[in-house]
Amino acid sequence: DTEVTQTPKHLVMGMTNKKSLKCEQHMGHRAMYWYKQKAKKPPELMFVYSYEKLSINESVPSRFSPECPNSSLLNLHLHALQPEDSALYLCASSQWDREETQYFGPGTRLLVL
Amino acid sequence: SQQGEEDPQALSIQEGENATMNCSYKTSINNLQWYRQNSGRGLVHLILIRSNEREKHSGRLRVTLDTSKKSSSLLITASRAADTASYFCATGSGGGADGLTFGKGTHLIIQP
Numbered sequence: 001d002t003e004v005t006q007t008p009k010h011l012v013m014g015m016t017n018k019k020s021l022k023c024e025q026h027m028g029h030r031a032m033y034w035y036k037q038k039a040k041k042p043p044e045l046m047f048v049y050s051y052e053k054l055s056i057n058e059s060v061p062s063r064f065s066p067e068c069p070n071s072s073l074l075n076l077h078l079h080a081l082q083p084e085d086s087a088l089y090l091c092a093s094s095q096w097d098r099e100e101t102q103y104f105g106p107g108t109r110l111l112v113l
Numbered sequence: 114s115q116q117g118e119e120d121p122q123a124l125s126i127q128e129g130e131n132a133t134m135n136c137s138y139k140t141s142i143n144n145l146q147w148y149r150q151n152s153g154r155g156l157v158h159l160i161l162i163r164s165n166e167r168e169k170h171s172g173r174l175r176v177t178l179d180t181s182k183k184s185s186s187l188l189i190t191a192s193r194a195a196d197t198a199s200y201f202c203a204t205g206s207g208g209g210a211d212g213l214t215f216g217k218g219t220h221l222i223i224q225p
Contacts, residue, residue: 004155033212042201042215043156056212088153100144100205102213104155 006091006105014113015081021108023074023091029103030096032074034066037088037107049074050096081112118216119202125222132189134219136202137182143205145178146213147187150199159187159200189221197223 004025013019023032031050035043048056049068057066063085065077074091088109092102120135138145144163148156162169162178162185169176175188189196199220203213 037153039153042218043213045212045214048212058212090155092156100213101146101158101161102156103158104148106155107153109153 004091004093004103004105006089006108008108009106010109010111012111012113013078013081015083017081018077018079020078021076021089021091021110023076023105024072025093025103026072027093027103028071029093030071031094032068033092033094033102034074034076035090035092037090039087043090047076078110081110083112086110086112119200119219121219122217123220123222125224126192127224128192128194130192132192132196132221132223134187134200134221136185136187136216138185138202138204138216139183140204142180145176145185146203146205147174147176147185148201148203148215150201150218152198156201192221192223194223194225197221 007022033048034046036046037043045058046060047066052068052071063080067075088107090107091105094102118137126132142164144161146161147159149159150156160171160174160176162176164180173190178185185202199218201218202216205211205213
């Protein structure tokens with residue numbers, strides 16, 4: 001299984017809502033990532049988890065809260081978002097100590113109203 | 114911060130022609146990767162070239178790396194309509210879990 005899955009595919013939320021994005025992989029990868037991609041822009045790194053511990057936080061606002069409950073699952077909890085947070089949120093995974101190739105999920109397209 | 118800069122930003126060619134995209138980066142790297150993205154969906158890894166390699170092939174893809182010029186190129190030969198996508202170069206400093214820094218991307222359109 002070389003697939004990274006993400007749910008939901010689309011999400012519309014108001015600025016006062018709380019929602020969560022979910023990412024799952026069963027490739028035995030020990031590193032997982034969240035990226036944010038605005039329209040016509042490249043992906044930008046948000047968070048990195050390695051061995052289920054947060055190792056990189058690229059100065060992301062606290063309204064985004066990542067969580068890694070186990071080695072296969074990565075969540076991104078959203079609270080009090082702003083309209084400018086509307087974007088495609090991509091999850092990826094990779095082997096920790098081998099190749100740096102990352103495997104991406106299809107993304108969650110988020111619209112904040 | 115963005116590491117790679119792709120050139121051109123957009124490219125339109127006829128099916129069957131070759132497409133060449135270039136990428137420049139700023140800092141030292143352990144490897145450089147190319148990814149494809151169709152219509153704002155997930156990215157697909159195409160090829161990885163390490164800093165001690167100069168050229169790499171995979172099917173219709175050929176990647177070159179010039180570390181002295183901090184640049185790379187991706188050549189797609191005998192293009193097909195299905196190659197229509199955005200192509201990004203990405204750099205990592207090594208060690209796996211340090212995240213990737215992507216270039217701005219080249220949007221490739223293959224005209225049938």
